[in-house]
Amino acid sequence: MQVCAPPTSVFVTWLADHLEEVTDEVIEKIGRKTVSTSPLYSDPALQAVLRSETSRLLSRIMEELEIPQPTPLDSPEAGHIARLAALHGTPLDSLVNAHWEALSVVQDAYFRAAREAQVPPEEALRILHTGCRRLLEHTSCLIETATREYLEARRSNETDENAIRLGRIQAVLNGPETRIPHSPYDVGAEHVAVVAGGPVAGVVNAYARQQGSRALAAFVDQDVIWAWFSSVPPQRLLTTVLAGTPAGAVGVGAPGRGVQGFRQSHREAQAAHRVCLRTGRPGIQFSDVIPESMALTDMNSTRGLVLRQLGRLAR
Numbered sequence: 001m002q003v004c005a006p007p008t009s010v011f012v013t014w015l016a017d018h019l020e021e022v023t024d025e026v027i028e029k030i031g032r033k034t035v036s037t038s039p040l041y042s043d044p045a046l047q048a049v050l051r052s053e054t055s056r057l058l059s060r061i062m063e064e065l066e067i068p069q070p071t072p073l074d075s076p077e078a079g080h081i082a083r084l085a086a087l088h089g090t091p092l093d094s095l096v097n098a099h100w101e102a103l104s105v106v107q108d109a110y111f112r113a114a115r116e117a118q119v120p121p122e123e124a125l126r127i128l129h130t131g132c133r134r135l136l137e138h139t140s141c142l143i144e145t146a147t148r149e150y151l152e153a154r155r156s157n158e159t160d161e162n163a164i165r166l167g168r169i170q171a172v173l174n175g176p177e178t179r180i181p182h183s184p185y186d187v188g189a190e191h192v193a194v195v196a197g198g199p200v201a202g203v204v205n206a207y208a209r210q211q212g213s214r215a216l217a218a219f220v221d222q223d224v225i226w227a228w229f230s231s232v233p234p235q236r237l238l239t240t241v242l243a244g245t246p247a248g249a250v251g252v253g254a255p256g257r258g259v260q261g262f263r264q265s266h267r268e269a270q271a272a273h274r275v276c277l278r279t280g281r282p283g284i285q286f287s288d289v290i291p292e293s294m295a296l297t298d299m300n301s302t303r304g305l306v307l308r309q310l311g312r313l314a315r
Helices: 008-019 019-033 046-065 076-087 092-116 123-157 163-173 200-214 234-242 258-279 291-295 300-314
Strands: 190-197 215-221 222-231 251-252 284-285
Touching: 008 019, 008 046, 008 123, 008 234, 008 251, 019 046, 019 092, 019 190, 046 076, 046 092, 046 190, 046 222, 046 258, 076 123, 076 190, 076 284, 092 123, 123 163, 163 215, 163 258, 163 284, 190 234, 190 258, 200 222, 200 234, 200 284, 222 258, 222 284, 234 251, 251 258, 258 284, 291 300
Parallel strands: 251 284
Antiparallel strands: 190 222, 190 251, 215 222
């Protein structure tokens, strides 16, 4: 005799089967509505971290629907995301709003699960009532955790050497600054930028240290690094950091001179890294994947390369 699964298990199984889809919807909505200009959304390596932590958190929230009396949610994922937001200057109110946007997406997924998993109406009403109530409680708890971690990280970043250096780099990438204060690195030189995620980020950092004043690097998460090299060709740089096949992904931009080259090569490294994540390749030069980059990212990096190659004719 066939034994039917309990309605709650059917409901949770549907959510587990659609976890990747729901995660994508959460990332898309919070990116579009709350953190569109934050590196957490615009940088592919950091977006991968954000997506991974969000997926883990959603999985835990969904699984505990089968627990009659769950304990209060302790979320290292929310704390990690909050510390990243603080490091990259994402406003606290944007971080808080992102949690409410995520709640609305997950609520919609709950209603979709009840309908598409064909949970009987009375059971669906009970599950949805419990699920939405718990989701609201979890969101309030997550916001408290995120706020606490964010404020603590802001205080810590004021004296952290890497955070200070990253802030100065971001002032050049995003603003009017044309030099890195208290750094021997020459922003006016020719640059090759790197974005690396995973264990290979440590290899990039070690190589940057070997280069001394001819390199600049900052960790943007514990396993994600941005770096610039003023004396290493792209192919040699890629070959060097991938020697020994460390895990992770490395995107390398084309050479660029001066402040504009510093910014443009970084955008290209981000685009190349995005292709790495989509294709599973360990390392890519932007100039080798221009068509793929055009399909997977905004046009700024591609347009910059065209302008550099064709000059005024491309304007």
